[in-house]
Amino acid sequence: MGGDQQGVGVDTDLPAATGTLHAVLDTDRGGDTTVTHAITTHTDVTVKVSGSDAQLPEVHCAGYTPTTPCHVLPALALTYDLASDLTGSSTSPVQVMSLDVSHLSYNNVGSHARITSATVSVSFDNGTTWRHATVAGFNGKYVAFWQNPLSAKGTKPSLRVTAADADGNSISQTVTSAYTYAGSAS
Numbered sequence: 636m637g638g639d640q641q642g643v644g645v646d647t648d649l650p651a652a653t654g655t656l657h658a659v660l661d662t663d664r665g666g667d668t669t670v671t672h673a674i675t676t677h678t679d680v681t682v683k684v685s686g687s688d689a690q691l692p693e694v695h696c697a698g699y700t701p702t703t704p705c706h707v708l709p710a711l712a713l714t715y716d717l718a719s720d721l722t723g724s725s726t727s728p729v730q731v732m733s734l735d736v737s738h739l740s741y742n743n744v745g746s747h748a749r750i751t752s753a754t755v756s757v758s759f760d761n762g763t764t765w766r767h768a769t770v771a772g773f774n775g776k777y778v779a780f781w782q783n784p785l786s787a788k789g790t791k792p793s794l795r796v797t798a799a800d801a802d803g804n805s806i807s808q809t810v811t812s813a814y815t816y817a818g819s820a821s
Contacts, residue, residue, distance in 0.1 A: 656682040656708065672723040672791065677809045682710045683802055709746030710739045711806040713796055717814050724815040727783065730757075734770070734777040736798040736806075748800040755779035756795040759787040761811070765795060788818035 660678045664670040717723075718731040736753055738746040753775075755768040768781035783792075791812035799805040 654684045656684050658682075672812050672814060673810050674812045676811075679807045680710055681803075681805045682708050683804055684708060707739060707741055707745040709748060709800070709802060709804050711750075711798055711800060711804050712737050712739055713798065713806060713808055715794075715796065717794075719814045722815070724817045725783065726817050726819055728785075728819050730781050730783050730814075730816075732768075732779045732794075734772075734779055734796065736775045736777070738800070738804075746800070746802065746804070748802040748804070750775040751799055751801050753777045753798045754796070755781070757781050758793040758795070759784065759790055759816075762793055762809070783816045785819070787816045789816070791815050 658680045660676075660680075662676045663674070665674050714735040714737070716733045717725070718727065719725045732755065734753060734755065736750045738748070740746075750773075753770055753772070755770055756765040757768055758765050766781060768779040770777050770779045772778055792814060793809065793811045794813040795807070795809045797805070797807040
């Protein structure tokens with residue numbers, strides 16, 4: 636994000652008409668010995684910017700002027716809930732995860748474009764190979780499931796989640812060590 640940056644996630648030099656904003660965020664918590672899951676994340680977001688993006692009424696944000704009002708860009712966000720215990724471990728041979736895909740919003744101001752796709756992939760070998768999960772649902776509400784193979788017992792699989800909307804906005808997120816597969820309870 637270029638331009639006159641006023642703070643984290645704020646850019647007051649966005650295209651006045653149309654354009655594409657591409658942002659990548661990488662996190663690495665590998666130096667924290669108390670962290671056992673989601674060690675690293677890689678998030679890649681593409682947002683189609685238009686001069687008519689949702690304008691925030693009566694909100695003054697960094698960089699605000701009467702001629703440059705605050706806008707909510709149609710960026711996608713992911714929320715997922717992996718079926719695991721409180722330690723982040725799973726004993727189920729079939730792993731289940733709920734997935735919600737939405738747009739960033741402020742008091743319901745923001746894009747309401749239809750979510751057109753969502754995919755989930757899992758890697759049991761630190762990202763060398765990926766297996767596609769089965770994903771069911773539509774318009775932002777999904778459930779994904781995949782097989783935890785016996786050979787993966789004791790490993791910490793990685794997840795890759797992608798989504799897109801009807802306006803061409805997209806997100807891809809990869810999480811290493813997403814959970815621990817402790818093996819089947821039976």
